[in-house]
Amino acid sequence: MKTSTLPGQSQPKIPNYADRTPQYYIDKMEPELRASFTTQQLQAIFNLLDEAIPKPSPKIVDLRFLVDLIVTRFYVVLLVGKDRRRKPRRYIPKGVAKVGNVIAAIILLLGANLLLSASLFLFAYLLKSLVGIDFFSGDRHLPDIIKSIFQ
Template sequence: MKNSAGRNESSRIFADYTISRLAPEIRESLTNRQLNGIREAIFATQSGSHHKVDCRFTVPLFLARYYVVFLVGRDRRKKTRLLEMRRNQSGNIQLAPLMSFLLLSLLICLLWLAVFITLYWLKRELGIDIFENFHLMDLLPRGVVDE
């Protein structure tokens, strides 16, 4: 086991907090060797979280404080991600592809709508009349658009 003396203070605090969340009867039944082993396991999980950009801060808003975390780094979770996908696929229907498709479709429709409205407004402002005596504004109920 590695010596935990070189670990940073936040890792020690996190490990102690995690151990304190154990039920008192379980925590008291553990030997010092077992507690140190648990601390080392917690340190090991935190030591792999090195990021190129690691920005963490809290924002006080009205009656609560919120935390913001922005991390950028190389994805080294391939094995873990594959195991998690296999576990989720056993008996579950994957909704992520469907939700991604629906969200992308919605965004594309909104983009086309914005482009159409912009082009129609531009055509109207320039006075271009593609179909004589017919305008989209004629399709709207009276009073919706004031001209």
């Protein structure tokens, strides 16, 4: 059942997906159809909907951000939490897929490690420069030393 609104009419209030309850879906039924159910049938439908609607679990890490590029937009989501799924995976990776998953996980961990290390190094270098500490003798700075290595 779809309801359309005419221009000038206000849209009906749709709750956030996570806030939808079984009663929300029961209220979406045609009133005549809803009235045709007995109280016991409505309770069974309510219980079934309550079991079918996923319950959000608390997350240890909930990182969401957008990457706006000139021509398109991407979103990145990283969620870390306890796995509360009941069913085992239908497809267990074997062979090449398993090796690919391991390689992807290693690359992801190495990339995260490199990013974290570079960020900490940059922060420490900027903090050292701000305080005025000079580790190298003379007027040589880290960019000068890096340039001399690659020449």
